[in-house]
Amino acid sequence: MYAAIQVNEAGRILGSIVATGDSIVFSESVISVDYDTYDDLLEQPNMGDLHWYDAGIVSARPVNPAVIDKTDCLADGVDTVHVTNIPIGATVSLGALSEVASVATADLQFDIAGTYELTVSLFPYLDFKATIHAT
Known part of the structure; x- marks a missing residue:
């Protein structure tokens, strides 16, 4: 065989x-x-x-080192979701928006209530995925 x-x-x-x-x-x-x-x-x-x-x-494949501090926040444009340990060069996507990470942190604030899908991707790491609820 x-x-x-x-x-x-x-x-x-x-x-x-x-x-x-x-x-x-x-x-x-x-x-x-x-x-x-x-x-x-x-x-x-x-x-x-x-x-x-x-x-x-x-x-x-290794676990993606990205970490999120919370998945629930206020949709007030002030409350912040902190994402850390993002691998440099990873694609960070929030819904249809995406950016290539040049720093290892991202601070996310939301003005509109809703559910947001966050993905951090960089091969060979497994994708990091989190659902954020802004209320």
Whole structure:
């Protein structure tokens, strides 16, 4: 039995292949892996969501270090939600708005009551997600 994963240059797993015979063509982006070691992972459709390939090993993606101090705030334009430990270069999204982080903190204030979805993304970290309720 042959097993392989397809990865991009950052180590993101794009897909996996399990085959019998010699039908797999290996290349720079299609890498042979030991089926017996990774058989549980290879069968998961979301393998690349939770794992990555680094230094010849398939590993769990690290937890995003971002931290939020609260998820409920007043929609008064003053009460502040503090987000810290944002990885530099991460994309910080609040609904449809997004910015690339050049600093490790963000202070969020809301003038309009509502529910806001915050996401901090930077591969290989898992996405940090939080729902903020401004009332």
